[in-house]
Amino acid sequence: MTLKPGDLVAAVRKDIRQARRAIRARRSELDEMIARAEAAVEQGRHDVAATSGPETAAAVDGWRELAGEAAPGAASAAWSDWPAEPEPADAGPCLYRVGTAAGDVPALIPLLDTGHLKISGGQTPLADAIVDSLLVRIVATTRPGSVRISLYDPRRLGAGLGGFHALSRPGLLTVYGVEEFKELLGSLDRDIRRIQRDVLGGGHSSLAALAAATSRRPEPWQVVIVQSPVRGFRDDEVAHLNSVMHAGAACGIHVVCRDVPVDDAPGIETVDIAADRRVTTSMTGELEVTVEPPPPELVRAVCERAARWAGIERDPPRFAELVPHRMWSESSAAGVRAPIGEDVDRYEPVEVFLGDDPVHALVGGPPGSGKTNFLYAMIGSMAARYSPEELEFYLLDFKEGVSFARLASGRTDKTWLPHARLIGVNINNDREFGLALLRFLARELERRGAAAREHEVTKLEELRAVDPDGHWPRIVAVVDEFQVLIQQQDKITDESLYLLNDLARRGRSQGIHLVLASQNVGGVQSLWGRGAILDQFTLRIALPKARRILADDNTAALQVARFCAVVNAESGARQANRIARLPDAGTAGTFDALQRELWQRRPEHLEPPRIFDGAHVPELMTAPTLPPGESAVGQRIDLAGSAATVRFDRAPGRNLAVLGTRADEAYDVLAAAVLSLARGHAPGSAVFRLYALDEQLEPRVGLLLRRLLDDGHEATLGGELPEVADRDVPEYLALFAVDAATARSDEMRRSVRRLVEYGPEHRMHVLGWWRTTDRLKADVVERVGSVRNIDSWVALDLRDGELSPLPGGQMLGWTPRRRRALFHDQRTGEPPQPIIPFEVMSETAEGR
Numbered sequence: 001m002t003l004k005p006g007d008l009v010a011a012v013r014k015d016i017r018q019a020r021r022a023i024r025a026r027r028s029e030l031d032e033m034i035a036r037a038e039a040a041v042e043q044g045r046h047d048v049a050a051t052s053g054p055e056t057a058a059a060v061d062g063w064r065e066l067a068g069e070a071a072p073g074a075a076s077a078a079w080s081d082w083p084a085e086p087e088p089a090d091a092g093p094c095l096y097r098v099g100t101a102a103g104d105v106p107a108l109i110p111l112l113d114t115g116h117l118k119i120s121g122g123q124t125p126l127a128d129a130i131v132d133s134l135l136v137r138i139v140a141t142t143r144p145g146s147v148r149i150s151l152y153d154p155r156r157l158g159a160g161l162g163g164f165h166a167l168s169r170p171g172l173l174t175v176y177g178v179e180e181f182k183e184l185l186g187s188l189d190r191d192i193r194r195i196q197r198d199v200l201g202g203g204h205s206s207l208a209a210l211a212a213a214t215s216r217r218p219e220p221w222q223v224v225i226v227q228s229p230v231r232g233f234r235d236d237e238v239a240h241l242n243s244v245m246h247a248g249a250a251c252g253i254h255v256v257c258r259d260v261p262v263d264d265a266p267g268i269e270t271v272d273i274a275a276d277r278r279v280t281t282s283m284t285g286e287l288e289v290t291v292e293p294p295p296p297e298l299v300r301a302v303c304e305r306a307a308r309w310a311g312i313e314r315d316p317p318r319f320a321e322l323v324p325h326r327m328w329s330e331s332s333a334a335g336v337r338a339p340i341g342e343d344v345d346r347y348e349p350v351e352v353f354l355g356d357d358p359v360h361a362l363v364g365g366p367p368g369s370g371k372t373n374f375l376y377a378m379i380g381s382m383a384a385r386y387s388p389e390e391l392e393f394y395l396l397d398f399k400e401g402v403s404f405a406r407l408a409s410g411r412t413d414k415t416w417l418p419h420a421r422l423i424g425v426n427i428n429n430d431r432e433f434g435l436a437l438l439r440f441l442a443r444e445l446e447r448r449g450a451a452a453r454e455h456e457v458t459k460l461e462e463l464r465a466v467d468p469d470g471h472w473p474r475i476v477a478v479v480d481e482f483q484v485l486i487q488q489q490d491k492i493t494d495e496s497l498y499l500l501n502d503l504a505r506r507g508r509s510q511g512i513h514l515v516l517a518s519q520n521v522g523g524v525q526s527l528w529g530r531g532a533i534l535d536q537f538t539l540r541i542a543l544p545k546a547r548r549i550l551a552d553d554n555t556a557a558l559q560v561a562r563f564c565a566v567v568n569a570e571s572g573a574r575q576a577n578r579i580a581r582l583p584d585a586g587t588a589g590t591f592d593a594l595q596r597e598l599w600q601r602r603p604e605h606l607e608p609p610r611i612f613d614g615a616h617v618p619e620l621m622t623a624p625t626l627p628p629g630e631s632a633v634g635q636r637i638d639l640a641g642s643a644a645t646v647r648f649d650r651a652p653g654r655n656l657a658v659l660g661t662r663a664d665e666a667y668d669v670l671a672a673a674v675l676s677l678a679r680g681h682a683p684g685s686a687v688f689r690l691y692a693l694d695e696q697l698e699p700r701v702g703l704l705l706r707r708l709l710d711d712g713h714e715a716t717l718g719g720e721l722p723e724v725a726d727r728d729v730p731e732y733l734a735l736f737a738v739d740a741a742t743a744r745s746d747e748m749r750r751s752v753r754r755l756v757e758y759g760p761e762h763r764m765h766v767l768g769w770w771r772t773t774d775r776l777k778a779d780v781v782e783r784v785g786s787v788r789n790i791d792s793w794v795a796l797d798l799r800d801g802e803l804s805p806l807p808g809g810q811m812l813g814w815t816p817r818r819r820r821a822l823f824h825d826q827r828t829g830e831p832p833q834p835i836i837p838f839e840v841m842s843e844t845a846e847g848r
């Protein structure tokens with residue numbers, strides 16, 4: 001083709017103008033370049049004026065050089081010269097090549113930080129090539145993640161930009177369907193308002209100006225490709241788009257219109273594709289532009305790389321960034337709000353909020369995805385903002401392992417998190433403890449409800465206003481691997497679901513928030529079928545590869561990078577996804593340092609959290625001393641960790657049966673009962689008679705005797721069983737392995753039965769160990785029927801059916817497990833409940 005000199009000059013001039021506009025923000029560094037560019041134009045003008053061949057060639061060279069500066073590297077490189085590793089342009093946006101004019105001179109178009117582009121004849125493959133070319137150069141020359149692309153392509157159902165689909169993985173490309181134009185514009189409107197208000201509010205005219213002044217760009221650019229639907233756009237839609245374009249450029253929103261009748265306005269460049277496929281641009285005037293589609297594999301490679309690097313090229317956020325300058329300065333009256341990471345698109349904090357909406361949170365992530373780390377980040381960030389007066393944590397972990405243990409005082413680190421009121425670890429086998437927490441929270445719900453009614457208000461925020469001196473913190477209960485609580489079909493599951501449902505529905509008004517976390521799909525699915533509960537958990541946090549935490553059609557969690565999370569406060573609806581990069585909250589100097597600082601600030605009167613560790617065997621000596629006549633048989637699995645006790649008085653039936661074949665534990669339970677009685681009685685105020693009826697037990701029972709004698713008690717070992725007769729002081733008969741003796745001797749059996757039946761009213765009490773219920777029955781039941789003369793029992797490895805002859809022992813659903821027992825005392829009126837037998841053997845062995 002022939003080059004018209006006038007065109008060249010016009011084109012060069014125009015490009016200089018554009019280059020200047022595009023680089024205004026970084027003017028000082030580039031002044032020199034502009035001066036040289038202007039000199040080149042002058043030279044071009046001079047050369048063209050001469051209109052001779054060599055001069056024209058020189059002008060073209062000068063122009064090319066200028067293009068190289070205004071559109072460096074991948075912004076204008078020919079596809080054949082594409083750099084192996086395109087570098088993000090340090091200086092920010094530049095001009096981008098969309099084709100070639102005048103032989104091999106790059107035809108450039110500005111976009112980012114400048115304006116918009118209108119393509120007419122936009123339905124053609126040529127238009128596709130222009131858009132692809134522009135986009136791939138933009139993606140290659142900007143920092144991964146710093147440009148987001150939205151595509152409204154109603155004709156091809158999202159097939160447009162096929163080569164760019166890798167960008168959808170990290171959320172850098174969003175395709176809007178035929179019916180979603182309004183949604184797209186609405187989302188742009190919201191962004192514009194937010195940026196104008198929150199980002200530019202400080203006085204900058206545009207994001208470009210802000211970036212120039214601060215060297216920081218807090219928001220990504222957005223490139224929006226709009227193609228008209230077959231029906232054409234309605235006037236109101238065009239007007240809406242015009243207004244978005246008008247306000248958007250300053251907010252980094254740049255629209256590429258393909259056959260959309262938007263207004264011509266300054267800052268809108270044009271590309272015209274004529275019917276005869278001749279392409280011209282507003283930048284190059286009359287010059288015909290040859291369009292060169294990018295090679296598909298190049299597009300794919302650029303996008304793959306950007307997707308991979310989005311989010312990890314930037315330094316990860318640091319845990320310290322979650323900590324505010326002023327600790328404990330926030331009020332939780334309306335809710336608790338805390339940043340947990342950085343938005344990978346916008347580089348701004350992502351917060352979680354628990355209050356009236358959302359009320360509760362569901363957290364999911366497969367093993368190793370960083371779920372525990374997320375929970376630490378959230379707990380730390382909240383604990384730093386709200387004082388223990390404002391916020392309390394109840395933390396349970398059903399996993400094997402000790403994830404919340406660090407929040408409690410340990411052997412080396414004595415500090416504890418002041419907000420933590422309860423920490424439960426290793427409770428995978430003690431679902432009752434989870435249930436105990438739910439019962440506690442339900443009671444707290446009632447208590448708060450009653451207080452609210454009394455003050456004639458309906459919710460916590462109002463209650464706090466009318467009762468400013470009351471202690472009404474928000475409660476956040478975090479249950480890791482909560483599914484363990486509700487996956488079996490039994491009474492615990494039934495009651496837990498009932499309570500969860502209640503808490504989920506009513507927690508909002510009383511400031512009680514649940515954060516349920518699970519590592520497996522089953523965990524989440526166990527709630528999925530229970531819509532009523534799930535509906536209340538509108539805050540969803542999905543760690544990488546988490547399934548079914550978000551909505552069914554929201555697969556963002558499958559796409560996010562390591563150490564990121566999808567935070568979604570609208571029950572997983574796609575448009576509410578925010579992708580947060582999470583700081584490392586686990587290594588030394590992060591959470592532990594914060595905990596130390598908060599611990600040092602703790603109010604003087606504050607008690608450390610109650611710890612329940614399912615792997616820990618409680619020691620009798622650590623339990624409080626009981627009143628005379630009361631014995632401890634184990635520790636209850638409740639929030640207080642109180643002892644399960646039996647009181648021996650003159651009422652009929654005040655005996656104790658220990659049942660089961662696990663000899664060590666049976667010994668421990670019986671010995672604990674004896675030792676705790678001995679601790680409560682002053683020496684001489686009770687008599688202890690020990691019987692080792694299986695000779696293997698003699699050494700151990702002997703140690704127990706020694707212990708009693710050492711403490712000054714009146715105690716004997718072995719001999720005949722006494723006859724029933726009134727006693728001045730209580731006499732406790734500890735019979736180890738009763739059935740071993742009664743199987744040998746009927747006389748023995750009759751004695752035992754007499755003692756059990758008539759002893760208590762004469763202050764003689766049997767504390768006996770039988771191996772099975774049948775043997776117990778054979779010894780203490782006169783004819784047929786159930787056991788009536790022993791009020792309290794502790795069952796070790798007995799199955800459900802074997803318990804039914806015992807008082808209160810019907811239909812319990814008890815599954816025996818090691819170092820756990822089922823305890824019942826008829827007198828309390830409570831159903832049987834699991835206890836943890838005390839460790840006694842070592843205590844007696846050491847002669848303590």
Ligand SMILES: Nc1ncnc2c1ncn2[C@@H]1O[C@H](COP(=O)(O)OP(=O)(O)OP(=O)(O)O)[C@@H](O)[C@H]1O
Pocket residue numbers: 365366367368369370371372373374519563564581582583584585586587
């Ligand atoms: N944002 C992060 N930055 C750096 N390291 C992290 C981050 N998140 C998690 N990690 C590290 O990854 C590993 C797994 O994290 P974490 O224990 O939180 O995973 P999890 O999902 O709770 O796993 P599991 O359920 O198996 O315990 C840990 O070593 C943790 O320190």
